[in-house]
Amino acid sequence: xxxxxxxxxxxELEAEKLDILDAVKRLKxxxxxxxxxxxxxDLDKAAGNSQxxxxxxxxxxxxxxxxxxxDALQKIDEDRFGVCETCGKKISNNRLIAxxxxxxxxxxxxxxxxxx
Numbered sequence: 001x002x003x004x005x006x007x008x009x010x011x012e013l014e015a016e017k018l019d020i021l022d023a024v025k026r027l028k029x030x031x032x033x034x035x036x037x038x039x040x041x042d043l044d045k046a047a048g049n050s051q052x053x054x055x056x057x058x059x060x061x062x063x064x065x066x067x068x069x070x071d072a073l074q075k076i077d078e079d080r081f082g083v084c085e086t087c088g089k090k091i092s093n094n095r096l097i098a099x100x101x102x103x104x105x106x107x108x109x110x111x112x113x114x115x116x
Contacts, residue, residue, distance in 0.1 A: 001082050001093050009100045010076050013069050020066045027059050068101040084108055 075081040082091045086108040095102050104112055 001096065005093070006076055006081060009081075009096065010073065013073055013076075013100055017066060017069050017073075020062050020069070024059055024062050024066075027062075065101070068103070071103070072101040086112065 072081065075083075082093075082096055083089070084091055084105040084107075085103045087105060089105055089107075091102055091105045095106060
């Protein structure tokens with residue numbers, strides 16, 4: 001992958017990182033409002049608990065994506081971007097364009113999923 005393409009991916013990763021951080025901030029604000037909402041009957045409280053669980057899941061998912069994005073940005077800085085963490089071979093350009101924070105090539109990905 002050429003440097004120009006990598007720089008384009010870097011900008012996309014940085015933009016996605018900012019989007020995630022903004023979304024996490026909004027989720028935390030919503031969570032705080034649910035925690036502060038003491039008024040209501042049992043049904044309201046149950047709905048609030050369900051919302052908190054959903055927000056936790058979404059937030060956890062966002063944190064995982066954020067970690068993957070930060071890892072990809074570090075790999076760009078260290079000139080290791082686009083290398084499969086399992087076999088050490090190059091990850092295809094098409095895969096990196098689709099999923100810029102991909103850690104595995106298409107050959108190693110199914111095997112890693114089967115072992116999880």
